[in-house]
Amino acid sequence: MEVTITQTEQSMTAKLVGRLDTPSSQEVSQKLEPLMENADKELILDCTEMSYISSSGLRILLTLRKQAAAKGGKVVILNINDEIRQVFMMTGFLNLFEIKNA
Template sequence: MEKNSMKITITEQNDGMVATIEGRLDTPAAIKAQQEIIPLLENADKTITLNCKNLDYISSSGLRLFLTLRKEAASKGGKVIISNINDEIKKVFMMTGFFNLFEITNS
């Protein structure tokens, strides 16, 4: 995988969906990702877990993408869990208030 690329892998698990996000979720990647997360939006009535173990960077566009998922889940009765964020991403979440908007786990 290129240094600046981003990859989303979506799998069904138990009663929800898991999206593994790797690389840099910068503005160009977020635009591309809007298409890739359509299956998550369609299943927003379930639990969606965003595994960010290998997410190196997130831009404001990337944060907006997470917010879009959260709003869709809230309107359909599902929820979004964010797992395995690194310290850099955690700092961004703290500064933007996102840390309080999502359920964040380390598993």
């Protein structure tokens, strides 16, 4: 999975491209370390080109979300596809995240 991070003064955005599955999760977790460190800001996960997510990816999202809750920041998820929305629904993640679809 490709991860590209950009930032402004108030927010940090990570664009996730590809599959967030078990084999890719460890690397993705490391690449998202800057977001963990900036969890007092607005964290934006751009999932426009994310094709798939499994429980190991959900763990990463929830860890970020917990960190943001503890530090006073927030997590916004941009553009998830129908299959990923289904996974979010199945796991109650729809209620835990602010999700914006363009």
